[in-house]
Amino acid sequence: MTIEELEQIAKSVALENAKYDYEVNVCLDLACASQGADKLREALVAAADASGKKVLVRRTGCMGPCSSGPLVRVDPDETLYRHVSNTNADAIVASLGGAPVAELQCDLNEHFDLQTRVVLENAGHIDPEKIDDYISRDGYKALLTALAEMTPNGVVHRITESGLRGRGGGGYPTGLKWGTVAKAGGDLKYVVCNGDEGDPGAFMDRSVMEGDPHRVIEGMAIAAYAVGASKGFIYVRAEYPVAVARLTSALRDARRPGLLGSNISGTTFNFDIEIRLGAGAFVCGEETALIASIEGRRGTPKPRPPYPAVSGLWGKPTLINNVETYANIAPIVRNGGKWFAGMGSERSKGTKVFALTGKITNTGLVEVPMGIKLREIIEVIGGGVPGGHTFKAVQTGGPSGGCIPAELLDLGVSYDALLAAGSIMGSGGMIVMDDTSCMVNVAKFFIEFCMTESCGKCIPCRAGTAQMHTLLTRICEGSATMDDLELLEELCSTVKEASLCGLGQTAPNPVLSTLKYFRNEYIEHILHQRCPAGVCKIETPVADQPAVEVLA
Amino acid sequence: MSEAVDVKTLQINGHEVSALRGQTILQVARENDIDIPTLCHLDGLSDVGACRLCLVEIKGSNKLLPACVATVYEGMEVTTDTERLQKHRKTILELLFAERNHICSVCVSNGHCELQSLAQQEGVTHVRFPYRNPELTVDASHERFTVDHNRCVLCTRCVRVCAEVEGAHVWDVMGRGINSTIITDLNDNWGESSCTRCGKCVQVCPTGALFDKSKIGSDHPKYPDFLPYLNEMREAQ
C-alpha cells in the first residue's frame, strides 16, 4: 500500500460519509455499553430507518465522561447527549435538522475546553473495527511517510526531539530508549507493547486499545522500523477481552492491505505482531516479568541491567513501551517533534490521558496537556467532589503512587512535580478522595494490593509488604503503638530501597505519602483509637476486667 | 590475534582491587577476602538477585545493587558495609525469621544453617516484626528426603540446582507473594514425583527445609561445595 492508496481510501470514506446528512455516534465503550448502549444503538438504527432521514449511526470508542453515559454525539452539530436510553432514540432522530433534545443535552463545555486530544483524537469519531475509518483520519499515513521519506535514525531523532517520555509510569525518555535498541547489535530485535494495565482505577490503555486499536499498531510498526525490529508482541491482560478482540481484528485488517507483513509498502521492511495474553499478574506489567511471561515462563522480574533494550525477549534487544506511548507516535511522526514539544511543560511534553475515578462528579477519561494544574483537572474538568463533601486527596500512579493533599492542588502535572510531591505520574489513574476516606485505610488497601500481587521472588517485597499490611491492619483496628508506626516507617525504607523490581520499590509510596500529609490520621488511630473519617471500625477496648486469680 | 585480557580497576571499601571485565562485584570481593553476605547465591548456580542481602552501595548512585549480578566497571567505588546496608540486611533477615516457623532449637540444621549464621553475623538478636506463624506442611513422602516448608526461605537454590545441574527440573515455585512455595513437579508429593533422587537439592539448601531422613537426630552439615567442582569437570570434558 502507498500513501496515494491511503488517500484514495480516505476519499472514498469521505464520499460514503457525505451520503449522510447526520452522523449519530454512539459510545460503546465498557461504561456506556454496561448501561445499555448496545440496545440504544439498535434503537437509533431502527429510528433512523423509520424516519427516512439520511443518518449514519456509528459505534465509537470512549468519548470521555463515562459517568454521563450512555453518550451520543450528533455531528455535524457536535451535540452531546448524556444518559441516553433506547427510549430516547426516536426523539433524537426526530430532532435532527431541528433543535436538539434539550433535556438530554450535556453541557460539558468546560470539561472539554481544558482538554487537548492527541492520543484520544479519534475516540468518539471512528468505528474501532473499521480500518477505513482510521485511515480516513490520517491513519497509517505516518507509517508510510516514515517508510518512504525517513531513515530509521530520522524517526528516532523525531521522537527524541518531541521530548516524549514513557507513559507507563517511569517516564523514561522514549527517544533515548529507541536509540539504545536501534544501536544494539543483532539482526533479530523485538518490539513489545505493554498493555498489562493493572493499576486499580486505571483504564486509559484499555480505552485506547478498544477504541483505536490501529493507532497502537501503527505506533509499534513505526517503532519497529526505527529500531530495526521485525517482530512485535502486544501483551494484553486477559481481563480485557474486548481489547483482545479489537486488536485481533485490527491486526487482521492491517495485514490484508499489507500494512503489516513482509515488504510493507514495497520496502524491505517486514513486521508483524502477535498478541500475548496476561494471566492476571500485576507484576507482569514490569518489563522483565513481562518478557518472562511472553517467553512462557513464570512471570517474575529479573535484576537490571541488562536492560531489555540490550537483552530482552529470548536474549535479543527488545523495545518495550506502553500502549499510550505508542499511541503518541503516529501524530508525532505526522506533525513533527517540535509540534509535540510545543505542548506541555519544561520537562514533560505533550499530553497525558488520565482515568478520573473516585469521589468526583465527571468520572471518565480525560486527556490534558502536561503542566496543567491538578486543581483544573479535579475542579473544572472533573467537576469537583459531589454530594457536598470536601476534597481530601487525589491518588495518582496506582499502588506505586501516592496521595496528594488539597494544599498541593495547584501543582502542575508533570513527571518531576509529582515525584517531588511523593507520588508518581504512573500510567494515569487518578483516584479522588473526599472527607469520607480514611487515609490509613487507603494506604492499607494499596499495600494489600501490592502484597497479593508481589511475585514472591525477593524477600523485602514478599515478606515486607505482608508485614506492612499486618502493621497497617493493627493501626486501623486501633491496636497499634507508636513503636509499630516507627517500625512501619523503617520497613518502608527497606522495602523501597532493597526490593528487586519496581513493584516493591514503589509499594511503600502510598504509606509514605499518606504519612507525609496525613500523619495526624495515623496518630488519631494509634493514640485515641479513633478513625477521623469514620471508616475504620475500632472496637472500644473493654475495660480491663479483674482477672480471676489462678494458680500458676 | 587473541583478545587482550580486559582488566578493570576498582575500589571496594577503599581498597584498590583489579578484576576481569564481566566479573561480578561479589566475585571480586570474595577473591579479595572482602565479605558480602549472601543467601540465594551459591557458587556453581546461576544468580537471581532475590535475597537482597548482597546489596552494595556504588558511589555516584543512590540505587543499591546486588553484588551477585552487578558487574564491575573501571573506576567503580563500591562500599559493602555502610550503616544503611547493615540496617537493610538486618531487616531482611528479621523478615525471613518472621515469615515462616523457624524454630532453630528443634531443627536438623541447627548449627549448620546459613540463615542462623547470617543472623548471628549481622547481629540479629531478636525479630521486631510479629511472627506470622503460617500453617505449613511437611512432605516426607520421599524415601530418602523430607521437605519442611516451615524452614524454607524460598532462595530457589533447589530449583536451580535441579534444573541447571541435574537437568531434571523437578522443583519449581508455585503461588505468589507471601504464599509462594516450592513444589515438586506439578505440586505432587516429592515421593511420587519425577525426582532422580540425586540429593543435590538437599546439599544446596541453606536451611533445614530439605534434609536427609537418615541424618535426623545427628549433626547434619551440608556440602554444597561439590558444585563448582562438578561444573569445572563438566566444562573440562
Add this chain to the structure above:
Amino acid sequence: MSKLKLATVWLDGCSGCHMSFLDMDERLLEVAELVDVVYSPIVDTKEFPDHVDIALVEGAVASVDDEKKIKRIRAHSKLLVAMGDCAVAGNVPSMRNPIGPEAILNRAYIENASAQQQIPCVVVPKLLKVVRPIHEFVKVDVFLPGCPPSADTFHSALVALVTGSPLDVSALTRFGA
C-alpha cells in the same frame, strides 16, 4: 554500694535456661558477690518485688497469667533481659501457633487421655491464642538468644550488665545455640 537486685522469672519455657544459669557452677559465687537474687524459681520469695534492678525472664508469653506477670515484671524492673529463645522468639512453645490452642488441648486432654477426658479449666490459667515473645508485650532491654544460652554466655552477659561494660550479644550466642 549495695548489691544490685536480680530476679529470674520462669514463664512458658522448659526451665532449661535456669539450668544453664546454674551451670555457671563455681562462678555463681562470683555472681553472688555482684547481685542479690531477690526473686527466682530457686528462691523462696512468692511475690515479684517492687524494686528489681535486673530481671532475667525465661519463657514465652503463652497464657493470661504470663501476660499479667510480664507486665508487672516490666513495671518493677530497671533492666529487662529476655533470656533464651522462648523469651526472645517464642521457640518451642510457639510451635502451637499455626494450629491454635484448642487443637493442642484437645489432643492432650481428650484424644490422648485414657481416663477423665476433660480440658482443665479451673486452677490453670487460660491460654492465649498465640504464644509470643515477651518483647511483643513489653519493652525488652537485652536479648540473649540461645536454647539455652550457655553458662559462659550468662556469666559474660551478667558481668557486663552489672559492671556496665559493653555487651556484644552476637559474639556470645545465637538463635538455637
